[in-house]
Amino acid sequence: MEDVLLEGRDLKKYYPVTKGLLQRTVGWVRAVDGVSFKVERGKTLGLVGESGAGKTTTAKAILLLERLTSGNILFEGKDLYQFSQSQLKTEYRPRVQSVQQNPWSSMNPRMRVRDIVAEPLVVNTKQSKKQNQSRVLELLEQVGLNSGHAELYPHEFSGGQRQRIAVARALALNPSLVVLDEPVSALDVSIRAQIMNLLKDLQEQYNLSYLVIAHNLATVRYMSYNVAIMYLGQIVEYGEAEELFKRPLHPYTRALMSASLLTLPEDDGQGTEQIILSGEMPSPLNPPSGCRFHTRCTEAAPKCSQEVPPLRNVGGGHEVACLRV
């Protein structure tokens, strides 16, 4: 039986496009258009897609930085929009933390590492300064830094070290879910594995759930238990990482994989076929009719431009939204 920590049900986020003096709404940018997913306790869900696919908007909705147009987010089975402000502050915020993409801008340049990591504790708990400090040192040690680093400012660290600080900050409150928005994409390739391994170790140790957002398939494959492939605000394929990477069904997923040189020895025979997508992702302001991918799909049939493909189960929890599968 799966133990769901956070569930998104039919999430939609439309941004109004206004025009003229009276700010008339002339259209909607459908950044996220009917996305559903589940993050299981202690496991990782990877969200993959091109820029503009709606990954970050989804993450922002979960982190309460954006208000959804419609849809529900359920945290341990309870609807977030039924929470009162004070419940959000005490029962949700501290338990859902995040690590951002850019370790150079995600820290206040005027604060010492000690204060950066202690900030969640100061804001959310009534612990004494001394308790906070010992917790900070404990956290720094866990992410592979030492107490000497506590007195320094963020600009005195390398990207990888800064991302470790960001991880320490995210863990300060013992969260249940950590949203990792492109956690390693700003780092040198040589540092990425270190940070990913650190995150995996911490996940095991604290039974953390992760929502990993990435456009790098290798990152997602390494980190994730489940993977959702997003295109133009919708999920086109969903499944367990190994299954999905071994047997990609949606033409978009296959194109992504052929483009990313993911080929491992055991994937023999796959990835030889090169699918090159033409054109750019259509505007979410005016998405194509039917299957949103049909304008760029190499296998599009006439019906693809008319029928909207539902996300349907093809066995073993593997879901795909394509009429041709």
Next chain:
Amino acid sequence: MDATRVMDWEKVGGGVRRKRIISRLTFTIPSAVLFILVVTAIFAPLLAPYPPDQIALLDRLMPPAFVEGGSTAHLLGTDLIGRDILSRVIYGARISLSVSLLVILITASIGTGLGIISGYLGGRTDAFLMRVTDISLAFPAILIALLFAAILGPSYWTVVLAISLLGWAPYARLIRGEALRLREADFVAQARIIGTSPGRIMVRHIFPNIMNPLIIMATLSVGFVILTEAALSYLGAGIPPPTASWGNMVSDGRNLIDTAWWISLFPGIAIGLVVLSGNFLGDWLRDKMDPRLRQI
């Protein structure tokens, strides 16, 4: 070929060195001038040869020592009622410098506070506060200050309040822009994720990061405040006599400018020195802080 290249390098090196020296001078000279003036103001009773409002009718309108007819008893001469100009310039520094300091403290605090609130909260608060700021900017400051002084009567505190009344608006505009930029910064989003309250975000995360433009703005406005005080005094709405301020000294001498030019000149030079030093220091700070501003 090689020789010219070496020469070019020397030229480049020399240019860099010259630039560095100039940059250092634009810091040392103005800060030394301001330092000396502040020390003079603090130790005025020890440094001034006479009490500032001691009248000596026998010595009236005495020219400075280096001019024919002058005496070393009054190095910078005396005014219409025989008061020693040097002593009055020294005592005047107390008034003029403390007025600028107070006004800058008041205007910078109000402007920064409103600017951060406006920029971070946005929406209606922002619209309202910015309209108030626009109105304040649109008024001719000197006229309002005059009106204010006319109602309350001229005094030290009237001058401070009158200049502060509208002086906060440019700070509010500048700081709002900075706050607006910082509101979108990743570390502010992170603070919200952590659960930091808007008040704490403004104080702990926005305020420390607007210090650079704030310091520069404050140094640049030293000149503005001293000149406004001088203008008010010149118009008779400033520091009331017999207290000496640089502004009212310039104003006292205006009728005798062709015969007893020294009455206005020396306080005028003092004003000029402070204004220039303030501007140079502000420029220097701006140049120093620029790359770091972009870095954030």
